[in-house]
Every structure is written in C-alpha cells, then in structure tokens.
Amino acid sequence: MRAGVVTPGQKDSARLIEMDMPAISGGQVLVRLLELGIDGTDMEINRGEYGETPPDDDFIVLGHEALGQIENPGTTELGKGDFVVPMVRRPDDCVDCQRGQLDMCLKGNYQECGIKGAHGFLREYLAEDAGFLVPVPEELRNIAVLAEPTSIATKGIKRAIEFHNRSANPINIAVVLGAGPLGLLATALLKLHDYDTYTLDIVPRSSVKAQLVESIGANYVDGNESPVVSLPHKIGNLDLIMEATGNSTVAFQAMSALGTNGILCLMGVSTGQKPLEVDASCLNMQMVLGNKTVFGTVSSNRSHFERSVESLASIEEKWPGWLSRLITRRLTLDKFRDGLDPDPDNIKTVIELT
Ligand SMILES: [Zn+2]
Structure with missing residues (x-):
C-alpha cells in the first residue's frame, strides 16, 4: 500500500513510499482509509519543527485527521462497511490514561498517530484496535473527516x-x-x-x-x-x-x-x-x-470524539452544506505534498486516499 511519510527534523522530507499491508491481530480491525485532513501540525512536522518517529522506523506516516471504512471487522462488534474515525492518542501507564482520559496524560509518554512515536493515517490501510475507532453514521460520510478538529x-x-x-x-x-x-x-x-x-x-x-x-x-x-x-x-x-x-x-x-x-x-x-x-x-x-x-486544552478522548460526531450531525441538520464548505481543497494521495504548502485562501485540505 502507499503511504505519505516524513523524516522528522528534516525540512520538506514529505514523500510517498510503499509499505507492507498491515495484518490484524486479536481485537483489531482492518480499516480502509478514505480521507485525511491536513492541519498546521502536519505542516510543522514537514518543516522539520516537530514530530517523532515510531521506535523501529526512521520515518513517520503523516496525518491524524481521518475517516475510514471497516474492511475486515475481525472478531469485533464493528461491521464490514461501517464508517469510523480513528482517535489520535495512544495511552501510557499514567492514572489518567488508564481511565481513558489520555488527553489529560500526566507522564507525557503517550503516542500520537502521525505526530509522536506512532504512524499516522496518510495511507491506504490501517490495522487498529476497535477501542480507538469511533463509529460515524453513513450520512456524515462527506464531512466526518472534520471529527478530529x-x-x-x-x-x-x-x-x-x-x-x-x-x-x-x-x-x-x-x-x-x-x-x-x-x-x-x-x-x-x-x-x-x-x-x-x-x-x-x-x-x-x-x-x-x-x-x-x-x-x-x-x-x-x-x-x-x-x-x-x-x-x-x-x-x-x-x-x-x-x-x-x-x-x-x-x-x-x-x-x-x-x-x-x-x-x-x-x-x-x-x-x-x-x-x-x-x-x-x-x-x-x-x-x-x-x-x-x-x-x-490539548487533544481529546473518546467521549469528545463521540460528542463531536453528534455535533457534526446537529450542525449539518441546522445549516445543511455548511461543513462541506470548510473543505476548500481536495487532492489525490500522489499530490499530498501540495497540501503541505500554506495557502491563505484555503481553509481545509483533504487528501482522498482511495
Ligand atoms: Zn498518560
């Protein structure tokens, strides 16, 4: 599968690479990623100002605002074809993380997908624990990539x-x-x-x-x-x-x-x-x-993601089409580097991963 990666600390290192397809193990599901939103943190990482590789790699897959669809639900209660948004943080052993409040992490040894110590979502497939995937209704398919921000x-x-x-x-x-x-x-x-x-x-x-x-x-x-x-x-x-x-x-x-x-x-x-x-x-x-x-305030936990999905539905109901207007640029995966250049007229760039 293809993935958009960077070398943290190195300016303008964003590039497409081929990676092995991820394999799922117990409790994990295989997600086909559909869309990825670019934000300022991604640009900072590509400027070499921020970011940390996973322990076993010298690069990191970029991206932390994503929407995907379940390809293989494994043994979980999720269904094939369900739409999901992956959470960003992965916990350490502090008391807050262990209570699910990983946005309030005390020790700072958490990982953040696409940012700090874990690969992100600018790739075609993801093997992930169901606990880090938040279901979204099909009617929010076109705007659910906004669930993370x-x-x-x-x-x-x-x-x-x-x-x-x-x-x-x-x-x-x-x-x-x-x-x-x-x-x-x-x-x-x-x-x-x-x-x-x-x-x-x-x-x-x-x-x-x-x-x-x-x-x-x-x-x-x-x-x-x-x-x-x-x-x-x-x-x-x-x-x-x-x-x-x-x-x-x-x-x-x-x-x-x-x-x-x-x-x-x-x-x-x-x-x-x-x-x-x-x-x-x-x-x-x-x-x-x-x-x-x-x-x-930084990051968010599962409860905030769930409330965010509810709010997106309320916004869409009250002001139909308004959220779609925030997505001002759509690029294919092979053009993702263009999305990392600042553009003052642009609001949200979304990379199409399919
Ligand atoms: Zn913690």
Whole structure:
C-alpha cells in the first residue's frame, strides 16, 4: 500500500513510499482509509519543527485527521462497511490514561498517530484496535473527516462551560479568535449553544471565512479594524473566549479583554520565541478582581470524539452544506505534498486516499 511519510527534523522530507499491508491481530480491525485532513501540525512536522518517529522506523506516516471504512471487522462488534474515525492518542501507564482520559496524560509518554512515536493515517490501510475507532453514521460520510478538529473544540468548550457554571449569570457573549478550521468549527459549536458569537480574524469581510461565520448567524469581526482589546467596549462583557490563532500576543491581549467571571480557553500552540512586554500588575489585578479563568486544552478522548460526531450531525441538520464548505481543497494521495504548502485562501485540505 502507499503511504505519505516524513523524516522528522528534516525540512520538506514529505514523500510517498510503499509499505507492507498491515495484518490484524486479536481485537483489531482492518480499516480502509478514505480521507485525511491536513492541519498546521502536519505542516510543522514537514518543516522539520516537530514530530517523532515510531521506535523501529526512521520515518513517520503523516496525518491524524481521518475517516475510514471497516474492511475486515475481525472478531469485533464493528461491521464490514461501517464508517469510523480513528482517535489520535495512544495511552501510557499514567492514572489518567488508564481511565481513558489520555488527553489529560500526566507522564507525557503517550503516542500520537502521525505526530509522536506512532504512524499516522496518510495511507491506504490501517490495522487498529476497535477501542480507538469511533463509529460515524453513513450520512456524515462527506464531512466526518472534520471529527478530529471538532473533538478538540468540543473538549475546550465543554471545560469552559464547566468553569463558567460557577457563575449564576449564563454565557451571553462568546468570542472566537481565528477563523481557520478550528475557529470555524468552534464558532458553529458555540452557535449550537445559542451564544451571541463573534469570530475575529484579519481576512477581509468579503472572504469565504467571513462569509462562513456570518452564514450561521455569528458576527465576523475584522481584527484589523477591531482588535480583541477593543471588543469589550463595542460588544460588552466577554464571557467566553476561544483562542484558536496560536499567536501568543493575541492570547495575552485576550486575557486583558476577558470579561468579569470570563473564561479564556487557549487551543493554539505557538512555537519559537516571542518576548512580549506586558503590564503584569494590571493583568494580575484584572484577573483577580474579575474572577477570570485562563486554561489550555490539548487533544481529546473518546467521549469528545463521540460528542463531536453528534455535533457534526446537529450542525449539518441546522445549516445543511455548511461543513462541506470548510473543505476548500481536495487532492489525490500522489499530490499530498501540495497540501503541505500554506495557502491563505484555503481553509481545509483533504487528501482522498482511495
Ligand atoms: Zn498518560
């Protein structure tokens, strides 16, 4: 079978190779992979900035956002032809991993398919334990490749709501920073909660991203005209902010813009170094006197994937066709390298693996 691989630490090493067909053993199923979504982490790995090979190989199969179909269910209860989405993390022996909360891993010895120590899903077939495969209904076939990024936003919003529940005042205003795939999916999830949602980016109001925000009843904010620090004066108390740009300066601006009893969820990873001068006393005082909460969130576990699949169905029902519009580029497996080049007009690139 064909697979798209990289050599971690080596810039622009992405290439197609032939690999042996995987064989299933007890409790495993054979999955024919159909689609793979490319995200920023894949691009970072191909730039040589991130990634770790499995112990026995000097390369890693790229890709962690996938949709597949069961080819051989083995002895499991899954059926041939069922659609499934594979989870990304594989646990270590810490107490959280052992309870299924592998997104909360304490020791950090987990593996992440396509990222850290385990092969990913940019290949034609996968032998996998059924416990790491999340079933998706056939009617979501065209958009289920978005289940992984949706599970990240799902986890972040769930935790933010848990934090905010300490206040009797409900969440009224929610802000999303960044209108990339993660920010757009977070926008839709917040609109499912009926929050007054504002999504900020620096693309023009005429762009597809801005149109996608407005078409589900959220408000697009052009950050060039209205940076996040100006939002409290314009729209009121910011109860919830989901940071999805990965820009550390924006993250600090969001801390000071956060409203009373507000919750700031940081979902974006920033790399490199970026010194920043902040008024630490003012920020500290605002955080304390405003009962503000800032938290980071990474990865997701099975419960978030399952909820993510339910939410995708709800989004599709409420705004038919909206999720498909997030997939702006489809490439065949032999052209997957083109999907690793940044393209500001593109939202989500999907590689067709069949
Ligand atoms: Zn662990």
